[in-house]
Amino acid sequence: xxAPSIFDPPAGEPRHVLCVGAAVLDTLFRVRVLPxxxxxxxxxxxxxxxxxxxxxxxxxxxxxxxxxxxWGAVGRDETGDRIVRELDNAGIHVDGMLHVESARSAxxxxxxxxxxxxxxxxxxxxxxxxxxxxFTAADxxxxxxVLVDVRWPALAFQVLKTARAMGKPAILDGDVAPDGIxxxxxxxxxxxxxxxxxxxxxxxxxxxxxxxxRLKRRFDHAFVxxxxxxxxxxxFNEETGKIQHCPTISIKAVDTLAAGDIFHGAFALxxxxxxxxxxxxxxxxxxxxxxxxLFGGRAGAPGRADVIRRSEPLQRF
Amino acid sequence: xxAPSIFDPPAGEPRHVLCVGAAVLDTLFRVRVLPxxxxxxxxxxxxxxxxxxxxxxxxxxxxxxxxxxxWGAVGRDETGDRIVRELDNAGIHVDGMLHVESARSAxxxxxxxxxxxxxxxxxxxxxxxxxxxxFTAADxxxxxxVLVDVRWPALAFQVLKTARAMGKPAILDGDVAPDGIxxxxxxxxxxxxxxxxxxxxxxxxxxxxxxxxRLKRRFDHAFVxxxxxxxxxxxFNEETGKIQHCPTISIKAVDTLAAGDIFHGAFALxxxxxxxxxxxxxxxxxxxxxxxxLFGGRAGAPGRADVIRRSEPLQRF
Numbered sequence: 310x311x312a313p314s315i316f317d318p319p320a321g322e323p324r325h326v327l328c329v330g331a332a333v334l335d336t337l338f339r340v341r342v343l344p345x346x347x348x349x350x351x352x353x354x355x356x357x358x359x360x361x362x363x364x365x366x367x368x369x370x371x372x373x374x375x376x377x378x379x380w381g382a383v384g385r386d387e388t389g390d391r392i393v394r395e396l397d398n399a400g401i402h403v404d405g406m407l408h409v410e411s412a413r414s415a416x417x418x419x420x421x422x423x424x425x426x427x428x429x430x431x432x433x434x435x436x437x438x439x440x441x442x443x444f445t446a447a448d449x450x451x452x453x454x455v456l457v458d459v460r461w462p463a464l465a466f467q468v469l470k471t472a473r474a475m476g477k478p479a480i481l482d483g484d485v486a487p488d489g490i491x492x493x494x495x496x497x498x499x500x501x502x503x504x505x506x507x508x509x510x511x512x513x514x515x516x517x518x519x520x521x522x523r524l525k526r527r528f529d530h531a532f533v534x535x536x537x538x539x540x541x542x543x544x545f546n547e548e549t550g551k552i553q554h555c556p557t558i559s560i561k562a563v564d565t566l567a568a569g570d571i572f573h574g575a576f577a578l579x580x581x582x583x584x585x586x587x588x589x590x591x592x593x594x595x596x597x598x599x600x601x602x603l604f605g606g607r608a609g610a611p612g613r614a615d616v617i618r619r620s621e622p623l624q625r626f
Numbered sequence: 627x628x629a630p631s632i633f634d635p636p637a638g639e640p641r642h643v644l645c646v647g648a649a650v651l652d653t654l655f656r657v658r659v660l661p662x663x664x665x666x667x668x669x670x671x672x673x674x675x676x677x678x679x680x681x682x683x684x685x686x687x688x689x690x691x692x693x694x695x696x697w698g699a700v701g702r703d704e705t706g707d708r709i710v711r712e713l714d715n716a717g718i719h720v721d722g723m724l725h726v727e728s729a730r731s732a733x734x735x736x737x738x739x740x741x742x743x744x745x746x747x748x749x750x751x752x753x754x755x756x757x758x759x760x761f762t763a764a765d766x767x768x769x770x771x772v773l774v775d776v777r778w779p780a781l782a783f784q785v786l787k788t789a790r791a792m793g794k795p796a797i798l799d800g801d802v803a804p805d806g807i808x809x810x811x812x813x814x815x816x817x818x819x820x821x822x823x824x825x826x827x828x829x830x831x832x833x834x835x836x837x838x839x840r841l842k843r844r845f846d847h848a849f850v851x852x853x854x855x856x857x858x859x860x861x862f863n864e865e866t867g868k869i870q871h872c873p874t875i876s877i878k879a880v881d882t883l884a885a886g887d888i889f890h891g892a893f894a895l896x897x898x899x900x901x902x903x904x905x906x907x908x909x910x911x912x913x914x915x916x917x918x919x920l921f922g923g924r925a926g927a928p929g930r931a932d933v934i935r936r937s938e939p940l941q942r943f
Contacts, residue, residue, distance in 0.1 A: 338735070338747050338749060343661075344661070344663075346660050346662055346743070347660055348746075350746070352747055357705065416653060416674065428664055430661075430668075430735070
């Protein structure tokens with residue numbers, strides 16, 4: 310039997326996280342070198358997988374032993390059926406998914422080269438997120454935390470607001486979004502995890518610690534963190550009143566696709582489990598780092614035992 | 627009622643063409659400009675469609691009023707089911723398709739920019755075409771012509787050989803292929819339609835008429851033609867003993883994807899209908915040209931009435 314870890318799940322039922330946002334059929338190609346303009350590139354590996362920001366986060370929650378529900382929209386087409394079926398098979402609760410009659414499901418092609426660089430071609434039908442899924446406060450009451458991405462802002466706004474009013478963690482995946490979306494959603498969030506590119510756009514700084522400092526000043530009602538891949542995360546520690554750096558574990562990155570989403574899912578579960586902030590950030594960093602060691606987008610999301618095992622050297626300091 | 631045309635179908639039952647080869651799920655994205663290296667490209671249109679060389683040719687046969695059967699291989703996966711279902715819905719006979727247990731279905735992403743330039747990322751599982759579909763001479767006897775592409779060479783070889791031995795038209799889509807494939811298949815073909823890039827590779831010439839001349843010298847048992855897009859086709863006229871040029875109609879090209887395949891399908895049907903060579907090439911050129919006016923790969927294949935209508939100015943000369 311292994312020693313107890315600060316990352317062990319709490320007693321009782323697994324915590325239940327609601328994830329709101331993107332659900333896409335991704336086609337991933339591994340290529341030696343990314344293409345420059347026209348021609349033909351022959352990939353040496355390929356994977357089709359249903360994922361997307363909220364979907365991959367939900368999968369991370371499931372892999373880490375939590376319960377995840379996904380509210381997203383797909384078209385009423387073959388691709389939409391496949392997205393929902395795959396996410397269902399992955400253990401995510403999909404009964405809250407919306408099938409939009411007149412819209413096409415989202416699809417995306419991603420080329421990943423041997424240096425881990427990416428070319429992304431995402432297609433979203435604007436009609437997919439025109440309507441807002443109807444829900445009641447009672448629907449949200451069932452969850453221990455909510456996590457929203459920027460893909461379906463009108464629904465994300467209402468879910469954050471409802472969860473926050475109930476005193477539940479309301480987490481925003483603060484990724485690059487059309488102008489005004491982050492500004493609209495952030496006031497309703499209790500926790501905001503910014504990606505480095507989004508934080509850079511919002512602050513104009515090129516220093517991650519400084520980005521976190523400025524974002525905390527701007528959104529001081531919320532827990533604020535900026536993730537920066539291999540460079541680790543910077544977050545504002547309410548106890549010390551300072552920006553704190555959390556390094557991540559050292560890995561050889563094969564595929565960073567969905568790493569941010571795995572971070573968000575792990576973080577939402579950690580917060581739902583009432584892990585202290587420092588531990589939650591570390592837990593999420595390790596989960597996201599391990600994901601990068603495997604090709605296949607969200608498919609590389611680690612189980613809890615893996616995160617605990619890989620966290621041990623860090624815990625000795 | 628419209629005037630009779632040399633392109634009218636013959637009396638009796640529609641002619642039946644067997645197409646052998648590629649069956650792929652393509653994802654087409656329309657982009658303003660093709661990407662250069664890493665980053666994100668936002669397409670303004672998207673289409674997923676089951677096609678591929680032999681599949682698109684089979685669709686052209688159906689659109690032009692013929693009957694088409696497809697022998698190709700897909701994996702036993704969701705994508706494979708979708709490919710077969712879509713081609714079936716398109717009117718192609720798919721009962722001869724092989725579902726390969728341990729292989730993944732072929733998928734491809736194609737980006738088309740506003741100048742009609744393309745970036746193609748095709749993925750073929752090598753295991754998909756390891757086995758050769760079993761068939762008897764009686765199976766081939768049912769068809770009026772066979773058309774094979776270079777995707778499944780072992781099967782293509784046997785089908786060409788069988789058809790040729792029965793005195794049936796045995797047509798080879800001579801596209802770019804791994805070394806030795808064209809050389810292996812060509813001797814069994816009665817008709818070979820080379821693409822310009824393949825002809826260039828095989829002859830080392832950069833002049834299309836010269837390519838056709840050299841290829842005819844090399845494969846003198848067969849009807850030989852080299853297609854060169856907007857520049858028309860060059861083919862060897864047995865009656866005159868000379869290379870003849872067939873111009874095509876003038877169009878604004880929006881999407882040339884599958885244009886070659888539409889040419890091959892139209893040509894196979896024309897030959898099955900015993901159209902004379904000159905008419906068959908013109909018929910195929912016009913069908914292929916019309917296809918280029920629409921975005922959507924094989925979906926742009928024209929009906930017979932369209933080809934006849936667009937052929938009229940040409941016939942006046």
